[in-house]
Amino acid sequence: MDINKLKQEVIEYSKEIGIDKIGFASADVFSELKERLKRQQTLGYQSGFEKGSVDERTEPTRLLPEAQSIISIALAYPSRMKDAPKSTKEERRGIFARASWGIDYHVVMREKLDKLADFLKEKVPDVSNRVMVDTGELSDRAVAERAGIGFSGKNTAIITPEFGSFVYLGELITNIPFLPDSPVEDSCGDCTKCLDACPTGALVQGGQLNAQRCIAFLTQTKDFLPDEFRTKIGNRVYGCDTCQVVCPKNKKVDFHHHPEFEPDHEIAKPKLKPMLRISNREFKNTFGSIAGSWRGKKPLQRNALIALGHYKDITAVEEVIEVMQTDPRPVIRGTAAWSLGKIGTERAYNAIHEAMKKEKDEQVIYEMEKGLAFEKEASRS
Template identity: 80%
Template sequence: MDVGQLKQEIVAYSKEIGIDKIGFASADVFGELKERLKRQQTLGYQSGFEKGSIEERTEPKRLLPEAQSILSIAIAYPSRMKNAPKGTREERRGIFCRASWGTDYHVILRERLEKLSAFIEEKVPGASTKVMVDTGELSDRAVAERAGIGFSGKNCAIITPEFGSYVYLGELITNIPFIPDSPVEDSCGDCRKCLDACPTGALVQGGQLNAQRCLSFLTQTKGFLADEFRVELGNRVYGCDTCQQVCPKNKQMDFHFHPEAEPQPEAAKPKLKPMLRISNREFKETFGHMAGSWRGKKPIQRNAIIALAHFKDETAVDELVAVMNNDPRPVIRGTAAWTLGKIGTDEAITAIKEAMEKETDDQVLFEMEKGLDFQKNRY
């Protein structure tokens, strides 16, 4: 088997099946990453969404015992929405992050990686492969960095020379000993725009993220959102792009190579008020194709309610009152009460006081008190 020739054929085939960039890395232990993950764990900076132990996330041979190489792939996605709908005073809109605009990227990447796997196994009978996308144990970013896809920026994203950081990443482990590609040189330099722009200070320092403070993570949680984060949420209903938007490496980066990565504008920038009463079936029909739907509708609804507070949307008062009075979920009832207090109309304040008389959940009552406190603090 001529491994060099096979590598060339794989690169050529990857372009045929819609892979924008491919790189080859060794399957050696990710020693530096292992130490970094241990520090993150000690500091309590992990999100809790990570899969596998630190060993599984840094030792490819634990996932494929005969591993020799890892292939990393990148697929560019759009940073600008064509025909983006505009919110109005009567119909405010939320926003999903760019990585969740189109079809779930796990589907997009897995389809291409499985084609790549089949191609390799056809060329090399008996070859072993293991495909992974985001939900796998390995760090997509660490693999991509080692494979020369891009460098790891201060915003903790892989920044490619060709597409900036607007790329989906996935990998394939194999037992074929490919010659590794060279890493890309880090070119953040003295720039710290992402650190300065992060709304919650989640970027502790260049390359270190406290996921517990990251809005992208927080939009996916299901409980009550801490007040300090509600203030910074704006109209985000899923994810956060701030550290990518301010990055100079992303200037003019906007690629529309893949139809399935294109947003459905009404889903990517949804009207907020209809989100309050959406059924499970309607949620799946409207948002089920997007990566941002993976936690279900509860976090998205909670974030939509907070976004209405951001806009101080008086047109939403009646619907928020209905949610506060009737929704069976304490997080949704309580967040609606807090938002009504933020909006602060006489009708909203009266509704909170009336609802308090029959509310039995302590956390919801606490949110109601906070809602009324906004009114007290106005005078």
């Protein structure tokens, strides 16, 4: 078997099926990453969403014992929404991060990688492959960096020369010993724009992220959002793009290669008030096809309530009161009370006082007290 010829055939086929960039890496242990992950664990910087042990995340042969190399691919996604709808005083909108625009990228990426795997199977019948997209044990970014897709920026994203950091990543572990490509030179230089712009200081230093403070992570949690972050998430319903948007490498970067990733305006920038009363079926029908739906509707509804408070949306008061009074979930009732206090109308405060007389959950009562604290602040000013 001519490995070099096969590699070129794989590259050509990847173009035919719409892969924007492809690279090849060895299946050696990711030793540097292993040490970094251990430090992250020690510091408590991990999100908890990571799959597998540190060894599984850094040793490809634990996932495919006969692994010889890894094929890394990248698909570019849009950074700008054409004719994006605007928030109005009557209809405030939230925003999903760009990585959740369009069809769930896991589905699209896996389809491309499966086609690559099938292509290799045709060429090498006894080939062994394993496909991974984000939810697998391997670090997509570490593989992409080794494969020459791009370099790991100070914002911890892979930055490609062609598409900036607005790319989805996935990989195919294989027992074919492809010749590895050369890594891309790091060109962040002295720039610290991403570190300076991070709303919560989650980027503790270049290339190191405290996921527990990252808005992209926080918007996906299901419990009460800690107070210090509520004023930071603004109208973000899911995810955060700040560290990518400010990156000079992303200036004027906007690719629309894949129709699947084009945003539906009413999903990517949803009206906030309707999100409060959406049923499970409506949620699945509306948001089920996007990546941002994977945690269910609860975190998104909580974030929508915080966003309405952020906007001080007087038009939402009655609907938020109804949520506070009737929703069976303490996190949603409590966040609604906080939001009402943030909006700050007399009607909102009176409703909190009344609901507080009937509320049994201590956490919800605590949130109601927070809501009423805004009333005291307003009376002093």
